[in-house]
Amino acid sequence: xxxxxxxxxxxxxxxxxxxxxxxxxxxxxxxxxxxxxxxxxxxxxxxxxxxxxxxxxxxxxxxxxxxxxxxxxxxxxxxxxxxxxxxxxxxxxxxxxxxxxxxxxxxxxxxxxxxxxxxxxxxxxxxxxxxxxxxxxxxxxxxxxxxxxxxxxxxxxxxxxxxxxxxxxxxxxxxxxxxxxxxxxxxxxxxxxxxxxxxxxxxxxxxxxxxxxxxxxxxxxxxxxxxxxxxxxxxxxxxxxxxxxxxxxxxxxxxxxxxxxxxxxxxxxxxxxxxxxxxxxxxxxxxxxxxxxxxxxxxxxxxxxxxxxxxxxxxxxxxxxxxxxxxxxxxxxxxxxxxxxxxxxxxxxxxxxxxxxxxxxxxxxxxxxxxxxxxxxxxxxxxxxxxxxxxxxxxxxxxxxxxxxxxxxxxxxxxxxxxxxxxxxxxxxxxxxxxxxxxxxxxxxxxxxxxxxxxxxxxxxxxxxxxxxxxxxxxxxxxxxxxxxxxxxxxxxxxxxxxxxxxxxxxxxxxxxxxxxxxxxxxxxxxxxxxxxxxxxxxxxxxxxxxxxxxxxxxxxxxxxxxxxxxxxxxxxxxxxxxxxxxxxxxxxxxxxxxxxxxxxxxxxxxxxxxxxxxxxxxxxxxxxxxxxxxxxxxxxxxxxxxxxxxxxxxxxxxxxxxxxxxxxxxxxxxxxxxx
DNA sequence: GGGCCGTACTG
DNA sequence: CAGTACG
DNA sequence: GCCC
Numbered sequence: 233x234x235x236x237x238x239x240x241x242x243x244x245x246x247x248x249x250x251x252x253x254x255x256x257x258x259x260x261x262x263x264x265x266x267x268x269x270x271x272x273x274x275x276x277x278x279x280x281x282x283x284x285x286x287x288x289x290x291x292x293x294x295x296x297x298x299x300x301x302x303x304x305x306x307x308x309x310x311x312x313x314x315x316x317x318x319x320x321x322x323x324x325x326x327x328x329x330x331x332x333x334x335x336x337x338x339x340x341x342x343x344x345x346x347x348x349x350x351x352x353x354x355x356x357x358x359x360x361x362x363x364x365x366x367x368x369x370x371x372x373x374x375x376x377x378x379x380x381x382x383x384x385x386x387x388x389x390x391x392x393x394x395x396x397x398x399x400x401x402x403x404x405x406x407x408x409x410x411x412x413x414x415x416x417x418x419x420x421x422x423x424x425x426x427x428x429x430x431x432x433x434x435x436x437x438x439x440x441x442x443x444x445x446x447x448x449x450x451x452x453x454x455x456x457x458x459x460x461x462x463x464x465x466x467x468x469x470x471x472x473x474x475x476x477x478x479x480x481x482x483x484x485x486x487x488x489x490x491x492x493x494x495x496x497x498x499x500x501x502x503x504x505x506x507x508x509x510x511x512x513x514x515x516x517x518x519x520x521x522x523x524x525x526x527x528x529x530x531x532x533x534x535x536x537x538x539x540x541x542x543x544x545x546x547x548x549x550x551x552x553x554x555x556x557x558x559x560x561x562x563x564x565x566x567x568x569x570x571x572x573x574x575x576x577x578x579x580x581x582x583x584x585x586x587x588x589x590x591x592x593x594x595x596x597x598x599x600x601x602x603x604x605x606x607x608x609x610x611x612x613x614x615x616x617x618x619x620x621x622x623x624x625x626x627x628x629x630x631x632x633x634x635x636x637x638x639x640x641x642x643x644x645x646x647x648x649x650x651x652x653x654x655x656x657x658x659x660x661x662x663x664x665x666x667x668x669x670x671x672x673x674x675x676x677x678x679x680x681x682x683x684x685x686x687x688x689x690x691x692x693x694x695x696x697x698x699x700x701x702x703x704x705x706x707x708x709x710x711x712x713x714x715x716x717x718x719x720x721x722x723x724x725x726x727x728x729x730x731x732x733x734x735x736x737x738x739x740x741x742x743x744x745x746x747x748x749x750x751x752x753x754x755x756x757x758x759x760x761x762x763x764x765x766x767x768x769x770x771x772x773x774x775x776x777x778x779x780x781x782x783x784x785x786x787x788x789x790x791x792x793x794x795x796x797x798x799x800x801x802x803x804x805x806x807x808x809x810x811x812x813x814x815x816x817x818x819x820x821x822x823x824x825x826x827x828x829x830x831x832x833x834x835x836x837x838x839x840x841x842x843x844x845x846x847x848x849x850x851x852x853x854x855x856x857x858x859x860x861x862x863x864x865x866x867x868x869x870x871x872x873x874x875x876x877x878x879x880x881x882x883x884x885x886x887x888x889x890x891x892x893x894x895x896x897x898x899x900x901x902x903x904x905x906x907x908x
Numbered sequence: 909g910g911g912c913c914g915t916a917c918t919g
Numbered sequence: 920c921a922g923t924a925c926g
Numbered sequence: 927g928c929c930c
Contacts, residue, residue: 598912602927630928671923696918742926755926788917788924804916806924821925839926848913859914
């Protein structure tokens, strides 16, 4: 998994050992924190082994591949917080160089990033692939459990799996759970439950903040709960904050007392009627229409109870819309920009790691999604969590998560995470499963075949071309894109697309459109106002973008629909692209929609996924089927399960996203408000 | 104990 | 079809 | 995992 940063990514995984090992590396050394003499020696060795040393300058040199510094403070001192936070480069500690020299090979930089790694290097940052269920604030990237220097140094694995990975994975999980339970029991018996951390840990803390990933954690992690001295005197204040926060989220304590804050009975406030704010829809979302839909939904629910029709989530969605007025989905968002994920960085980091492991190694999407939603709730808090009780009653935070939070607040981590991270199989599965195109099942197969390391996968013949590309650009793809670069690339695509097709509309959706400071990828959504000029554009656009060396590799090339007239007429392309002047690959998607589907496509491709799911559930409760092509009156055919609903003929016409929200009786959310 | 979004491509 | 992907 |  040795990636030669930017020099020649094509050789990403085959950097030669020893001689010339730093070929293609263009490093900047930020002085300080370590003897200048040692730095000089390192520079010479780097150059001797094929690397280049660049002048630091005031701005991070564009051609640089690695920025080396003793720690984050020096980095920020040199370049300022903004540059450092937005840099997609490898901002690593000198430990990376030292260890690479020691091992005679170019090590993956991730474990040495000064923006998350603790000095040990075993608590580096997460690859946190930008697969679906992942809150894409830059702050919540989980930690990593691979890329420890030692892991990279292992010899090739023997191909003799004793048991199937499937079984051993289950066992790994059970071990982790058992351990967690044991530790918890011990703590309870010894009364050693630590509920501390009311204050920042000393004066240096704000300077030590990391831009994008949270501190390292774990045994010698940088993050630990602060001292609890002021805990008691702070309590009243914190309690008030918590209560306010919950109220802001639309969660109201019923009959709580100050002492019983941990036992509040919470309920979601009914949405307030604000229909007047919403202009009446011209074509299918009128009050009358809605009444009809609502009545139909109630009927469906009642009938469903008798006939095995949908229950559960659907019913919950129905409760939500079963009030007058428009539903406000911002219930877990702290108003007025008071949310501060930084406050709970350590907590978020651990939860993020668990979320990633459950998804990428275990394929437990449900559990992972639960963590994801809980993370989102914690990110939206405006106070520092000092006691698990503060989270009791918040949406998506249940018993198990409270236990985990208790662990983290006490020790900085949780036994189950430690157990998982120390399990070599889990580490391997997580690594494989983090490759684009490789999911948990394939990861297990590869593991069972005897593979243990990423670079070995290159040769495996059963990999698809896309998976091979995913392996090759494993590290590239995980580097986040600074917002301003995404904006430039959006403009570039707009320019090229307009040359090919005047009048074409090009928007970058996804986390970019939701206003995030960094993006995992680019989601380009296109349409043409005249309703037909978009046809056949995508292949030409991609070809042109390849000509100018912007789009570089394909991952998925959809069949050309819009040329003929068969399907929905939506063209799709997934691939990789390069920010001009740099070799680093980023994920980029293109979706070209006919004008009448564009609002649905844009909504879907702006996300986030939680919003998409919720809107679809809400639509279901109103007997509507929502997808990225349209919104269709649902027709429950006799004897069909809910999953077998056929679409009515015509979509409810929606020209804008507002139309969709209005039809569903959901309060309109600006893109930046869609980070649910 | 059951539900948890809906769709599209690959092999 | 299962697996993986996208938000 | 959470929620009903």
